[in-house]
Amino acid sequence: MNSPWVTASALSTLLFSSVAASAVLPKVQTDNQWFSNAQQTVTNKTKQVNKSKAKNVILFVGDGMGVSTLTAARILDGQMKGNSGEEGYLSFEMFPYSAQVKTYNVDAQTPDSAGTMTAMMSGVKTDIGVLGVSEKAERGNCNSVAGNELVTALELAEIKGLATGVVSTARITHATPAAAYAKSADRNWEDVSDMPEEAVTQGCEDIASQLINFEKNLEARFPGVDVDGIEVAMGGGRRHFLPKDEAANSADAASSVEGDRTDGRNLVTEWQTQYPEGQYVMDQAGFDALDASSTSKVFGLFNESHMQYEADRANDIAGEPSLTQITTKAIDVLDNNDKGFMLVVESGRVDHGHHAGSAFNALTDTVEFAKAIQAAVDNTDPEETLILVTADHSHVFTIAGYPKRGNPILGKVVAVGETEPTLASDDMPYTTLGYTNGRGYRNLGDETNADATYNDDPVVGRQDLSQVDTQSSGYHQEALIPTSSETHAGEDVALHASGPGAHLSQGVIEQSVIFHIINKSLGLMANN
Numbered sequence: 001m002n003s004p005w006v007t008a009s010a011l012s013t014l015l016f017s018s019v020a021a022s023a024v025l026p027k028v029q030t031d032n033q034w035f036s037n038a039q040q041t042v043t044n045k046t047k048q049v050n051k052s053k054a055k056n057v058i059l060f061v062g063d064g065m066g067v068s069t070l071t072a073a074r075i076l077d078g079q080m081k082g083n084s085g086e087e088g089y090l091s092f093e094m095f096p097y098s099a100q101v102k103t104y105n106v107d108a109q110t111p112d113s114a115g116t117m118t119a120m121m122s123g124v125k126t127d128i129g130v131l132g133v134s135e136k137a138e139r140g141n142c143n144s145v146a147g148n149e150l151v152t153a154l155e156l157a158e159i160k161g162l163a164t165g166v167v168s169t170a171r172i173t174h175a176t177p178a179a180a181y182a183k184s185a186d187r188n189w190e191d192v193s194d195m196p197e198e199a200v201t202q203g204c205e206d207i208a209s210q211l212i213n214f215e216k217n218l219e220a221r222f223p224g225v226d227v228d229g230i231e232v233a234m235g236g237g238r239r240h241f242l243p244k245d246e247a248a249n250s251a252d253a254a255s256s257v258e259g260d261r262t263d264g265r266n267l268v269t270e271w272q273t274q275y276p277e278g279q280y281v282m283d284q285a286g287f288d289a290l291d292a293s294s295t296s297k298v299f300g301l302f303n304e305s306h307m308q309y310e311a312d313r314a315n316d317i318a319g320e321p322s323l324t325q326i327t328t329k330a331i332d333v334l335d336n337n338d339k340g341f342m343l344v345v346e347s348g349r350v351d352h353g354h355h356a357g358s359a360f361n362a363l364t365d366t367v368e369f370a371k372a373i374q375a376a377v378d379n380t381d382p383e384e385t386l387i388l389v390t391a392d393h394s395h396v397f398t399i400a401g402y403p404k405r406g407n408p409i410l411g412k413v414v415a416v417g418e419t420e421p422t423l424a425s426d427d428m429p430y431t432t433l434g435y436t437n438g439r440g441y442r443n444l445g446d447e448t449n450a451d452a453t454y455n456d457d458p459v460v461g462r463q464d465l466s467q468v469d470t471q472s473s474g475y476h477q478e479a480l481i482p483t484s485s486e487t488h489a490g491e492d493v494a495l496h497a498s499g500p501g502a503h504l505s506q507g508v509i510e511q512s513v514i515f516h517i518i519n520k521s522l523g524l525m526a527n528n
């Protein structure tokens, strides 16, 4: 016990426990910018003051925006600004709180948007493919819906007298936005022509019709309650609202007959009759002409199907607004209500870019989503607005190899100290980004619409990329396993939060907790 070694060790322990770290750490460490920046981050955390009551809540959902998508989009965003990229942050990654969210559905290890968004909107995790109903409902069985309908945060906000809005770059009847307002045994029942005859006979209502009848249906579900309906609904999906009749086509029509509805109903005119003070818009010019301060209700259907990818937006027939423009306008209309508002914003096409195997489209839509979130930060008071940013699920999208710092994220792997691509064991170069499954390699040049991949059969396995520009917009990454469409992935997603109630977003949580964070912050139920 009296050996010199033990004595020295004891002395060293004494020194480190009693002397400030700054006195013992070398200057090479304490003067280092990584060190001081990280230290400042922790200091800032100690100054945070937590409030729980919010006036407004905005829930941003990046469909399919898993953690690898965030990392790659952050790097692409930085590189588009001339930086290395890795050191940057997407707008919402600067929010003070975050959590890790478990996404599985009650019956599925890897989930879909219908079950996941139902969990976020209702506090109840449910089965894959069903909307706004519990796991007791059976997918595709209309009769199983009755008695299993869930009430959503958007409906509770509406009952509380808040202004409400749902916007998406996907069809507004697609699973994620629909989970805010619809109850359906099948996410695919977007209009009556998508439903089996039996479901129609049994009295189930298609999703588009439920959006138009939101006010009426909510009042029927809660006798004595008087609501004024959704103030803002904007996205794609015009085909589900129009009758299958060429005469109903809009100037933006891509098909010879735009509408799909086989019941003869025109839900756009039904909405206009119901809300004569409301504004219906279907293109950029109509959108730009909206005066938010004097507009009480907006219904925007900017595309026959999904809206364009952001990188492909200029190719829209009649023109359509960006998600940033839509989000800003939605807030401007909703904040006319002094009681506050609840807004759901979906970036729907991050998911579609990945399904098509195009990192370019998935990432450029993620970058646009981050801009839309920054616009929300800039147009709201951080003291009164809770902003939540999350994803419904991830994708089988990877960032691989050992590329050097600042290597183009869409490029081939070039190792530290090298200028030529690293070769794999098959003597061919490979890209940093890749997919485990999907339609695989495409070299579509300057194409900006990822969906062009569906014109051809899957091409999976290794390709010789030595002469291929993998940074072009039309390049699709290699995939290992051939599938008709790249699939979702089962790992957790992130939740970022800012504003009153943000501190409730911590730890590893079930997706259903997100409803309760919104509920707690807005006080949606009388007993909280």
Ligand SMILES: [Zn+2]
Pocket: 064, 351, 352, 355, 488
């Ligand atoms: Zn998907």
